[in-house]
Amino acid sequence: MTDDFSGLGLSTKVTDAVTSAGYTTPTEIQAQAIPHILEKKDVIGIAQTGTGKTASFVLPMLHLLENGRARARMPRTLILEPTRELAAQVSENFEKYGKNHRLTMALIIGGVSFEDQNKKLDRGVDVLIATPGRLLDQIERGKIMLNGVEILVIDEADRMLDMGFIDDIEKIVNRLPPRRQTMLFSATMDAQIEKLTKKFLKDPVHVQVSRAASTADTIDQKLVKVGSKPEEKRAALRERIAAADGLTNAIIFCNRKRDVATLARSLERHGFSAGGLHGDMDQKSRTETLDAFKNNRLTLLVASDVAARGLDIPAVSHVFNFDVPVHAEDYVHRIGRTGRAGRLGVAYTLVAPADGKHLDAILKLIQKPIEWLEVSGKPAAAAAPVAEAEEGAERPARPARSRRGGPRNRADAPAAEEAAPARAPRTRPESEKGEGAKPRAARAATAEAAPAEPVADEPTAAVEPVKAERSQRPARGRGRPRPEADEEPSASNSNSPFGNDGPVPAFLLRPTRIGS
Template sequence: MSGTTDLTDTFSGLGLSSKVTDAVAEAGYTKPTEIQAQAIPHLLQKKDLIGIAQTGTGKTASFVLPMLTLLESGRARARMPRTLILEPTRELAAQVSENFEKYGKNSRLTMALIIGGVSFEDQNKKLDRGVDVLIATPGRLLDQIERGKIMLNGVEILVIDEADRMLDMGFIDDIEKIVNRLPPRRQTMLFSATMDGQIEKLTKKFLKDPVHVQVSRAASTADTIDQKLVKVSSKPDEKRAALRSLIDASEGLTNAIIFCNRKRDVATLARSLERHKYSAGALHGDMDQKSRMETLDAFKTNKLTLLVASDVAARGLDIPAVSHVFNFDVPVHAEDYVHRIGRTGRAGRSGVAYTMVAPADGKHLDAILNLIQKPIEWLETGKSSAPQAANEEAPAAEEKPKRGRRGRANTRPVETKAEEKPVQKPAAASRPAPTRPAKRNDDVVESNSPFGDDGPIPAFLLRPTRLAQ
């Protein structure tokens, strides 16, 4: 029993071909990760498999390495790929192709990448010659199928990667259309970060007697990452100003990834940073493939200091030396927090992760704290030039002024001042005007309101009229 354990502690003990293990050794890897050690032996036996694992656990290599070994016998035919790997995003597809190039360097296997933003002509040339491995996003693959450029009846191995993301992005119908074109006798692998009811339906529909492999969820964060929470206003311009102050005050910042929840905010924030003379670029789903790859390359080669990205666009990015991560928005899904801050503090390096918390983010922040099961410190006011830095002892007392500011500055003068002071003089504002006096001012304004005690005077009624002027 101990001998088996010792064998699976090395790649050569997993049953991979010498060509593959030599390439793995040249890449600098000596010991398989947990999911690789569990999944590879089953896949080499051509069993269907369900793998539950987060990005960053070595999941890609767990299906790439056995696939390379299995494909060493046989040859591809024109327009009939032997294997098909489905990915939800262009970036993930491109990253899987990089894995094939790295680990398949000793094999004479051909590969094609079918994604949007790349000319059909270039893709068609490869397909016409025949490819062993086809890596594709669902939409672009269906386009090529409808054009008659791809036939899937020769596929021996199917991989559905990031299945949970596929569902989130609405690809379920496309996947069913694609799978219905595949031969029934094939090996199928499905990988996902989560296993919910919809994923179970997929597995029952597409897999036969699958082996289940699950590695511990990435619910813990690395000790090498210094995590901080920062209280900010929900007003976009003030929130962007707070980010700039954080960036300016961050010691040892060499580069950083800034995460937004929505792709439209990614573009807006990147343009704002550029206007303020920061070296910044955007990475989001509406960009064409050429622009996305150029932006990524510029960031990897340090031509760009700041990369503003959405979760979908940044999924699977492997950039070893990122000094800082800024969560401009608190992620909606708690697991995404672990994924985001895991972009820094890699391979034993130290990293810093700031999360900017607006008044409405309490629910999402609670979910993150419940997931990682450890507290995150609030950045102390006065320690940094970052505005709205929160004090953990009384975060709720500072939320109220922020809720009252949007379009109602005239009705809440005391609260407005309390919020503006930290931007200019953070040290002096660490103890703003006591909460009670501010509340009494609120009561005076609201008790005089013709709209009752529950609502302030609408801002438009406070504007001076022409007659008054």
């Protein structure tokens, strides 16, 4: 690997800008990728986050763009980014490293006025940095023509292709000239996504400087066991923040956007300097919040995964995963916001009982054990236990139950009976038995002669809950209750051709007249 940027074949304008920015030695991904890009080869670059992937394509693009000029509405290069924040960050890199060039650049992202973007496009731009959705909007409006694009960069390729951007990217690529140079850069890229890249690249050079989905050795990773209730997790987070050594600022990641706002408000109520960042915020609010965090006006940035990819804020000391990420690859990107550019960082992940499956996937992906901490901050006895065992320890086994609520296995019956006190069966008074067979007038007379019912506030042993009363009722067929097989039929119905369900209707007992 070369010791400085001058040995990579870059122009003097580029190397001078890099030196003035304070960089002298290229990273491994930069040293390997830049020579291939200068040779105009297609490149797939895989490196863990925080290793300088952005500069590895920005610097050679500046060199290649020194010759030629832009035409109206026909950009010379196109860089696709999954989020507005990443697009804005890449534009900052072009401004920093391209200060010695007279190149024009346009940022095409949502949340920004179409009119301002159109003015730049009408003048012509050398570099177009865009998110797929807004770019397609401008193409359909006739404001951009892509038939002059010489270089295409798909940044954070796994995210772009895996999170629903594949259709938009195919529409965009189909509008590009076939003779172009294409590059893909990412921290992770599985075999399935790599197959998709065959649609976009021709004989690409693979540049992989670290195992895919690996985490930096500069990050101290910890797991914290917490309860399932949100208030318990928030209390555990506050305890970790207060106990963290050397915390200057931190990013706190949540899986859901609505939890971002809730957690940010909770931290503010407890006296922390916190702000929220998620995809549903308008662009002005997102930009203001991110600037406040970068400029140390905010200590804690509560964010969704919109901030997990590629954001380069070198001085982030801590990362907290309030939720275990559903996708294991997102864990690599989240904790990669700290420990950047050789600095040391700390990443805490709060693990609830239901997170065992997602934690197992993370441990399998990074192939590295993670130390467990208790909420109090004391180290746990074992480091990185199997997640199924942790989850099982939180939930004691329950006896299987039948559909009627009782234990399915008879061996479990004694324990179930001890747990719930037995209820006395409800018996009907002798005066009520057989009441269904009495004529209506006789029942009315009995009701008038019966003593008054006890008032509602007088406790009686005969009063039972509705569920208990229903559970003691005999099984019913479609009609009235029928006597059991061993029950003697009543004398009034023993010879009835209609069975033992009650008295024969009077109209059926009338004599039948037979005409002569």
